[in-house]
Amino acid sequence: MSENIVTMLDQAAIAQRVAELGAQITAEYKDRPLVLIVVLKGSFVFAADLARAIDLPLRIDFLGVRSYGEGTESSGVVQITQDLSRPIEGEDVIIVEDIVDTGLTVAHLVDLLRTRQPRSVKICSLLHKPARARVHVAVDYLGFTIEDKFVIGYGLDFAERYRNLPYIGVVERA
Numbered sequence: 001m002s003e004n005i006v007t008m009l010d011q012a013a014i015a016q017r018v019a020e021l022g023a024q025i026t027a028e029y030k031d032r033p034l035v036l037i038v039v040l041k042g043s044f045v046f047a048a049d050l051a052r053a054i055d056l057p058l059r060i061d062f063l064g065v066r067s068y069g070e071g072t073e074s075s076g077v078v079q080i081t082q083d084l085s086r087p088i089e090g091e092d093v094i095i096v097e098d099i100v101d102t103g104l105t106v107a108h109l110v111d112l113l114r115t116r117q118p119r120s121v122k123i124c125s126l127l128h129k130p131a132r133a134r135v136h137v138a139v140d141y142l143g144f145t146i147e148d149k150f151v152i153g154y155g156l157d158f159a160e161r162y163r164n165l166p167y168i169g170v171v172e173r174a
């Protein structure tokens, strides 16, 4: 099987948009402390760039989540594989996602985090595929709306591969 990767969003386009998101978050939270909750594994690359584009007293924590098996369809089952390292009670938090697809994962995470009584919970996602939404999710900070294609790179995987690609692409099978 040979694979051909077609670029959907190149490094420059991603960098520019991430800088804009960081500036927007910095302006909206002013000098308030903020917690970024990085949803592993897919968001690790985006979060690393986003965090450096935010000029606030920032804390970063990680939440391990598995919503897919080896395939490309959401099971709708969200498994927490690693919990936050500290409480978020009274804190302003932003969930950092790579992509909102069916919306099931992030909707579940918002519900879960609200039970811990943070001051506020917002969602930042690099990508959104509205064509596949199964629950309505308001993404507060959104990088790009994309068409219904399975994308890889910049943290996103297909069966755990391609997370290290520096751009977002689509795999085409030849």
Ligand code: IMP
Binding pocket: 042, 067, 068, 074, 097, 098, 099, 100, 101, 102, 103, 104, 105, 106, 149, 150, 151, 152, 156, 157, 158
């Ligand atoms: P959702 O629960 O369907 O919104 O999907 C959430 C998770 O599925 C994302 O955080 C990704 O990890 C994964 N996912 C959804 N669409 C894609 C894709 O096009 N490429 C790679 N991973 C995806």
Ligand code: MG
Binding pocket: 039, 040, 041, 042, 043, 097, 098, 099
């Ligand atoms: Mg993910």
